[in-house]
Amino acid sequence: MSTPESTGAPIHVESADHFADLVDEHDVVLVDYHAEWCGPCKMLEPTVEAIAAETDATVLKVDIDELQGLARDAGVRSVPTLQFYKGGEEAERVIGVQDKSDLVNIIEQLSA
Template identity: 50%
Template sequence: MTTETHTGSTDARIDAPLPVEGADHLDTIVGEYDVVLVDFFATWCGPCQMLEPVLETLADETDAVVAKVDVDDHQQLAGAYGVRGVPTLVLFAGGEQVEQHTGALPAEQLRDLIEGYTE
């Protein structure tokens, strides 16, 4: 399986976490894909680093797109979503925010969360 880049096609499967380049880019991703899990993270955050391999696996093994927002680079975007701690995971389905969790969640809980919106 090859990693697709953002091509503008909802048929393209993105099987690796996708770095978000700003609010407009996040809006585009959320608008184009059915289920999007957004990881608001910081490079200095230990739990964020522990969550990284879990997110890589979920991006590869589920139908969800995993998007990553560095809160240090995108403080306004993090503020717009009420991010007060990292990691914060925001799940979108059908273009709408449906879940938000602060803290690193176990892989199976994240998988169940995603699959609840992709089936």
């Protein structure tokens, strides 16, 4: 049986409730806050997709223009912002384009 979560692709978050459910259901979650107009977000996208495919982390994509309230409530002031959750709690946050190896290291530490 294949669910979107197990195909290794980022999950497009559709609402605040959807976001809360996904964070609660999965142990390690990487949230990519992004926007269509954001150049650095586009640069980061292949890295985020690779992490979704290659790690056990569940990767969520939040379009800050679609879900302004969710982004505001999360304290996101610039994009890209990457938020890491462990067991439903925010564990780490990084802002801007990141090296894949640095992001994978955070996921591995949270998964340990």
